[in-house]
Amino acid sequence: MLPSSYPNFQILLVDDEPAWLRSLSLTLKSTAGLNNLVTCEDSREVMGLLEGGGIGLVLLDLTMPHLSGEELLKKIAERHPEIATIVVSGLNQLETAVRCMKLGAFDYFIKTDEEDRIVGGVLRAVRMLEMQRDYREMSSRLVSGELRHPEAFADIVTADRGMLAIFSYLEAVAKSPQPLLITGESGVGKELLARAAHALSGCRGKLVTVNVAGLDDSVFADTLFGHLRGAFTGAEAVRKGMVEEAADGTLFLDEIGDLSIPSQVKLLRLLQEGEYFPLGSDQPKRIKARVIVATHQNLAAKEAAGSFRRDLYFRLRTHQVQVPPLRERKGDLPLLLDHFLTEAARALEKKRPTPPKGLAQFLATYSFPGNLRELRAMVYDAVSVHRDRMLSMESFVKAVERAQGEAPPAAEPAPRQNPFAGFAELPTFTEAASFLVQEALERAGGNQTLAGRLLGISQPALNKRLKMMRNQQA
Ligand SMILES: Nc1ncnc2c1ncn2[C@@H]1O[C@H](COP(=O)(O)OP(=O)(O)OP(=O)(O)O)[C@@H](O)[C@H]1O
Structure with missing residues (x-):
């Protein structure tokens, strides 16, 4: 194909x-x-x-x-x-x-x-x-409204517009024989999208995933192309390569940004010629799989720095989706919490607990460097330790504090910027405090306990200040 x-x-x-x-x-x-x-x-x-x-x-x-x-x-x-x-x-x-x-x-x-x-x-x-063509395809699908195959995305929980646009794009390029590149931070759901793209392709074959990080060049060639018996010392039997395993299906190469330069040359040749040689064979075989690759790395920067081949980069990015991190789609948090709670309760054979009020708002104040994988782990941890009907907020607060404590310190601890430094005219104490309180309440979705945490004061202290502010306005 x-x-x-x-x-x-x-x-x-x-x-x-x-x-x-x-x-x-x-x-x-x-x-x-x-x-x-x-x-x-x-x-x-x-x-x-x-x-x-x-x-x-x-x-x-x-x-x-x-x-x-x-x-x-x-x-x-x-x-x-x-x-x-x-x-x-x-x-x-x-x-x-x-x-x-x-x-x-x-x-x-x-x-x-x-x-x-x-x-x-x-x-x-x-x-x-290529972009014009993809854009035309995509806009005709967006104009037509609904996804044609929503079932392909059944495992991906989202109501985010950016994610839904990615779904439309994947539908638009589903039948293309050219590679698909999926980029985005670790844990954003790239593998799930690769699965959806495979389902949409309608190919009869399997989705075969190979994580290429850490494979040296000879292991890469052996894994992908396989070998004949006796191809090298220890090759006692024929090994089918993953390219062949994926025949009439999809070959998904994960962590492509980590591929060594010699392996990049081999991959380019495979994509360019459509042919490969199992080790020890001089009979070429043809690739019959669609190729999807994913990486959390910035391939454009790697290409500019010379550690990723330009010709391969261009070839791979014929169709490309950039998956947004969780912190840019916080609107999905309530849906995801619900989904992971059900999943965790089932996996741990527990009754599904009720999440504490304000949990989604609290989580929205955190940046989730590990994205959905981190959220999922947090929920599993909370469900595994909980005993009552109501899930404890404390378990999430601790997880966030732990993660923030573990975050690597910036190379030079950034001096906290004075936000008033550029002001020609300073606000009064009362005005500044009122702005701060408003901002914290907004970020915490109106939850005073969370807003208090953001400001480093207790909920009663925040409540007192709010009353004072109301009295001043009256
Ligand atoms: N939108 C989503 N709905 C439900 N589960 C999700 C969603 N996105 C990701 N997940 C879950 O989060 C975890 C991480 O997702 P996945 O492995 O697809 O991320 P990734 O981007 O491929 O990560 P990596 O770069 O580390 O390989 C998986 O358990 C996946 O099922």
Whole structure:
């Protein structure tokens, strides 16, 4: 099912110099993994090729016999506005470049420009086209309203708009043979989303998960590609690789940000060629699985720092979702509490306890660096120690205090900023206290005990202050 061609539209290279076409094709293939290329030496054939469909991007020379690049640029913009055109010309003239951009060129390069610049421009255009296509798909689904397959997301508890938009996106790209990249902090639910994407793909095969963190290159190759008997000392039997296990299904590679550079090369080759060799075999096998990868790391930063290959990064992020951390979807806390309470009670064979009033508000004041995994563990812990009908708030307060105490100290303990430092005119004591109290109550969802905790005073002391404030206003 995985095509070896990338991107999933064709890139047409037009130039009357066959040598340039060969060298540009080679560069795009070897440095950016772009191999869905078509070349054309005769400018008169270009419009016919475009009519055939399938071409998304044109790289166009300007000086050619018969039809000039500028004439073609005009025609393409008129008849195929959905196709992006990049001019790669021998002419280093500002006026020509400006004219081409006005005619609708996406970018303009000179043949003597550094290879890297031209490749970077082509990758930008590819990315833009991919995003446009995803956006079109997604908006048509959003306009149509409901999810088509809500059952695929049954295990994911949320009412958050950002998460629901991710669901729509996953539905939109479900049948795409290109890889899907899921990023987000640890514990946000990336694996659950990978499961949902697999369910949506409608593939008959299994979802096979491989955590690639800590696999050295030879173990990575052996795990993914398998080996023949006798391939190396100790290889007493044939081992099927995970790629084969995932045939007609999904291969989910978790912690992809930790992959070593040699393994990155192997993965890129697998995605690019669609083929691999089990260790000890010279018979290539074809991958028949869709690939989903996930990481909690910032791949763009790793790519910029040189520890993640650019060509692989671009290939992997054809379809990408960034899962928001729990602290950015606190509206989900009551739903999640409810879900994890039921789950924990069932797993621990206890009666489902009632959560204390204000628990969700209290948890909303915490940043949850471990995200949903941390919340789940907190709930399990509280349920396992509780005895009464009502769950104790204390267990959660302690867990939060413990976690805050364990948080690694900032490299230099940040001096607490004076929030009034920039004020031209200072508020009075009474005004400042009133702002503080209002803010704390808002953050605690009106719960005075929690608001008091945030301010470092007891609930009765806060209550007294509130009465005082009311009297002052009266
Ligand atoms: N929206 C959700 N509803 C219910 N349970 C969830 C949700 N999101 C995550 N979980 C649960 O939280 C835990 C962590 O989720 P998951 O393993 O999918 O996170 P992850 O992002 O893949 O983490 P890591 O980066 O560490 O691999 C799991 O037990 C999962 O079932």
